[in-house]
Amino acid sequence: MTTLAIRGGGVIDPANSIDAIADVLIVDGRIAAVDADAGKDSSEVIDARGLVVSPGFVDIHCHLRQPGFEHKETIATGTLAAARGGFTTVCAMPNTEPPIDSAAAVEFILRTAQIEGVVRVLPIACVTRGRAGRELAELAELAGAGAVAFSDDGSPVADAHLMRRALEYAGMLGVPVIDHCEDPALAAGGVMHEGWVSTRLGLKGVPAAAEETMVARNIALADETGSRIHIAHVSTAGSVELIRAAKARGVPVTAEVTPHHLALTHEAVLLGPGEVPGGLTYDTNAKANPPLRTAADAAACVQGLLDGTIDCIATDHAPHATQDKLCEFDAAACGISGLETALALALTVVSLEDIVRALTISPVRALGLDPRIESLGTLSVGAPGDVALIDPDAEWVVEPETFASKGKNTPLAGRTLRGRVVATVYEGRVVWKL
Amino acid sequence: MKDRSERTAATTTLETRESVPWTRRHILDLDDFTRDEIETVMETADAMKEVLGRDVPRVPALRGRTLITLFYEASTRTRASFELAGKALGADVINVAASGSSVEKGESLVDTVRTLQAVGADVLIMRHGSSGAPYLVARHVQASIINAGDGWHAHPTQALLDLYTMRAHLGDLRGRRIVIVGDIAHSRVARSNIWGLSAMGAQVVVCAPPTLLPAGTRVGAGFKPARPQPADVYEQLALPPVEVETNLDRAVEEADVVMALRLQNERMSAGLLPSLREYATLYQLTEERLSRARTGALVMHPGPMNEGIEISPAVASSLQSVIEEQVTNGVAIRMAVLYLLARSRS
Numbered sequence: 001m002t003t004l005a006i007r008g009g010g011v012i013d014p015a016n017s018i019d020a021i022a023d024v025l026i027v028d029g030r031i032a033a034v035d036a037d038a039g040k041d042s043s044e045v046i047d048a049r050g051l052v053v054s055p056g057f058v059d060i061h062c063h064l065r066q067p068g069f070e071h072k073e074t075i076a077t078g079t080l081a082a083a084r085g086g087f088t089t090v091c092a093m094p095n096t097e098p099p100i101d102s103a104a105a106v107e108f109i110l111r112t113a114q115i116e117g118v119v120r121v122l123p124i125a126c127v128t129r130g131r132a133g134r135e136l137a138e139l140a141e142l143a144g145a146g147a148v149a150f151s152d153d154g155s156p157v158a159d160a161h162l163m164r165r166a167l168e169y170a171g172m173l174g175v176p177v178i179d180h181c182e183d184p185a186l187a188a189g190g191v192m193h194e195g196w197v198s199t200r201l202g203l204k205g206v207p208a209a210a211e212e213t214m215v216a217r218n219i220a221l222a223d224e225t226g227s228r229i230h231i232a233h234v235s236t237a238g239s240v241e242l243i244r245a246a247k248a249r250g251v252p253v254t255a256e257v258t259p260h261h262l263a264l265t266h267e268a269v270l271l272g273p274g275e276v277p278g279g280l281t282y283d284t285n286a287k288a289n290p291p292l293r294t295a296a297d298a299a300a301c302v303q304g305l306l307d308g309t310i311d312c313i314a315t316d317h318a319p320h321a322t323q324d325k326l327c328e329f330d331a332a333a334c335g336i337s338g339l340e341t342a343l344a345l346a347l348t349v350v351s352l353e354d355i356v357r358a359l360t361i362s363p364v365r366a367l368g369l370d371p372r373i374e375s376l377g378t379l380s381v382g383a384p385g386d387v388a389l390i391d392p393d394a395e396w397v398v399e400p401e402t403f404a405s406k407g408k409n410t411p412l413a414g415r416t417l418r419g420r421v422v423a424t425v426y427e428g429r430v431v432w433k434l
Numbered sequence: 435m436k437d438r439s440e441r442t443a444a445t446t447t448l449e450t451r452e453s454v455p456w457t458r459r460h461i462l463d464l465d466d467f468t469r470d471e472i473e474t475v476m477e478t479a480d481a482m483k484e485v486l487g488r489d490v491p492r493v494p495a496l497r498g499r500t501l502i503t504l505f506y507e508a509s510t511r512t513r514a515s516f517e518l519a520g521k522a523l524g525a526d527v528i529n530v531a532a533s534g535s536s537v538e539k540g541e542s543l544v545d546t547v548r549t550l551q552a553v554g555a556d557v558l559i560m561r562h563g564s565s566g567a568p569y570l571v572a573r574h575v576q577a578s579i580i581n582a583g584d585g586w587h588a589h590p591t592q593a594l595l596d597l598y599t600m601r602a603h604l605g606d607l608r609g610r611r612i613v614i615v616g617d618i619a620h621s622r623v624a625r626s627n628i629w630g631l632s633a634m635g636a637q638v639v640v641c642a643p644p645t646l647l648p649a650g651t652r653v654g655a656g657f658k659p660a661r662p663q664p665a666d667v668y669e670q671l672a673l674p675p676v677e678v679e680t681n682l683d684r685a686v687e688e689a690d691v692v693m694a695l696r697l698q699n700e701r702m703s704a705g706l707l708p709s710l711r712e713y714a715t716l717y718q719l720t721e722e723r724l725s726r727a728r729t730g731a732l733v734m735h736p737g738p739m740n741e742g743i744e745i746s747p748a749v750a751s752s753l754q755s756v757i758e759e760q761v762t763n764g765v766a767i768r769m770a771v772l773y774l775l776a777r778s779r780s
Contacts, residue, residue, distance in 0.1 A: 196672050199648040202565035202587030202625060207649070276573060278462035282566030327542055328564035330585070 005039025009048025014357040015378035026385035029427035056088025056386030057359040061314035068097025073319040079118040081405035083432035085339040086388030086421035089120040095154040101126035101137040103145035122148045143173045151178035171227030178230040186210035193266040193291040212238040219246040231255040235290040237300030244309040254366040256314040257301045259345040284325040284332035286411040312363035319407020337407030344417035385428035394420040460579040463588035464629040478770035496525035502555040506562045519768035551575045578775045593626035595767040608635035615641040616695030619648045623736045632674035639677040641685035645706040689727040693734040694744045719745045
């Protein structure tokens with residue numbers, strides 16, 4: 001019997017409405033008790049006084065790049081980055097090479113994660129064969145192999161008819177479909193948010209409507225089919241409004257938002273860090289899809305998260321190699337390496353209590369992960385012994401070269417942030433410690 | 435007739451105002467140029483124009499310097515005029531042809547320019563299809579960078595030669611009404627001219643159908659964003675205010691200058707315009723329309739022209755047209771900026 005006691009921390013467990021100083025006792029990799037002095041007889045002890053103790057974070061949207069893009073990230077490096085960010089469960093998007101559209105590919109992810117992973121990896125499989133958007137992947141077989149959701153992330157399921165059928169079929173399996181909402185025609189060629197900055201820089205923009213028309217379509221299809229749609233990385237005020245109205249009508253829709261869409265704006269492309277000749281940075285590290293949008297959009301996303309319109313935070317961790325970003329803005333890859341800055345960046349605009357909820361029980365409920373892994377995202381007795389220890393007041397400077405992720409691509413380099421994960425416990429073992 | 439020895443002596447001297455400070459290392463856009471800096475370029479160009487009028491239009495101001503032109507997009511006049519300008523100043527000029535993007539070639543843009551620097555480039559004159567490419571380059575090399583056009587973003591020497599041409603005919607540009615008509619959305623010439631003209635105190639009017647205006651542009655509101663206003667801290671970074679007009683007849687009223695922009699054929703296939711015919715009907719600069727402008731208003735075009743589309747042949751070749759003069763002035767302006775950059779480096 002192995003035991004680990006995390007003693008004297010401020011425990012926040014939204015699922016159980018706990019917000020108190022307590023010990024967390026983990027026995028044989030599972031939560032055994034959360035109580036004052038529960039850990040007083042334990043042999044292995046972590047002194048958590050002055051720290052916040054949260055269920056391990058759950059990221060339902062990240063890119064681990066393996067197989068196919070191991071120069072950008074691997075399951076090993078991505079899960080270590082996750083641990084550094086306080087994440088003990090990550091859902092890997094299937095836009096790899098080959099894409100995760102077969103049971104064998106799902107099994108490859110699970111097996112590699114078992115051997116090389118630092119934390120739990122739950123695979124998301126493709127909606128369509130080869131992510132090509134033309135015919136359904138073998139959804140039942142994928143679910144049987146362990147896929148927790150279906151998504152062609154990186155691309156939308158552009159064909160409305162195919163999306164309708166995907167929702168009907170996935171609904172039978174009780175597995176949600178996650179859509180990257182972007183109208184391909186409206187977004188064509190766009191490299192950043194369409195607005196005053198794109199006009200200023202002479203870059204082709206992606207209008208907010210490119211996302212909103214697709215969100216509206218998906219809501220209509222979820223309403224029609226009664227199947228659950230999950231809207232990936234909401235970025236516009238209009239999308240928030242559409243989802244709010246849909247939820248009010250009882251449409252089975254859930255949504256996530258990234259820390260960067262909560263806290264950063266399209267001005268980040270204009271004004272990156274450091275001294276730049278001519279003053280314009282064209283910061284490729286601030287290039288993401290969906291793009292960083294306006295301050296009003298970000299504020300609407302924060303409001304949506306607080307009022308429950310947006311269910312949870314997901315990182316959309318998108319690591320890239322240096323050369324993928326050290327190039328012309330038009331040619332640069334989209335995405336931000338986000339696992340290791342998620343908490344601190346979100347803390348710039350949202351309270352710690354709200355973030356803990358949005359990174360633990362809420363994403364678990366959004367994707368329906370708890371029947372698969374009992375009490376995931378909670379500190380309930382019997383739940384996985386996954387814990388994040390947070391120093392909410394620690395100030396630190398973002399130094400991408402120190403990231404565990406192979407992706408050093410962040411627009412936050414050099415920025416001082418507050419709030420840091422100081423240790424991460426996965427199934428009762430300390431997998432990362434500052 | 436002058437004595438021959440006197441002429442020879444004259445070819446080695448240059449009348450410029452050395453007293454004016456010039457510390458700029460790159461010419462990336464006119465967005466951060468002051469009125470004084472633009473005036474300095476204009477006055478230096480006057481001196482260069484005098485050189486170009488000589489029998490042997492050469493001064494050795496840039497002797498021993500190496501200029502490399504790196505063009506990722508086709509160009510006739512810009513490239514030729516930079517090459518002539520460099521040679522007139524005694525520099526060694528090397529043209530590097532780069533067809534397609536560096537990405538397609540397998541070598542990154544940064545690696546390409548580092549190579550060119552390693553072979554000895556003092557000044558790199560680059561044109562690139564991606565907005566911001568010269569800014570990326572300027573971060574990674576020591577050489578001076580001159581932006582000869584980047585995507586839809588900027589073309590500062592074109593704007594300088596346009597300002598120089600206007601100044602020659604109109605003098606002070608303060609309060610002058612300058613109308614730019616055509617594909618504003620995709621025009622680096624329009625953007626750089628908006629900055630330069632605003633710095634000189636001119637009143638800029640842009641005229642185009644909404645599909646050829648930049649995102650967020652609204653009639654009556656200039657380039658102010660359509661929704662969420664920029665925070666105050668960013669306001670100064672937005673493009674300067676301009677008047678926006680979709681009706682060319684109204685736009686040209688009382689204009690001092692009308693500048694037509696080239697219309698690219700691919701705008702039709704992109705669904706931005708119904709037809710060339712309809713565009714010409716609504717937006718061609720014709721004699722009838724020009725008659726609404728101030729008497730003697732200047733007609734300009736950055737070239738290459740589609741006569742019969744954005745400009746009628748009669749207007750293009752009219753007495754009011756200074757289109758060829760723009761090209762001629764381009765050499766003097768490029769000599770001026772090369773000369774000034776060399777001064778800041780020495």
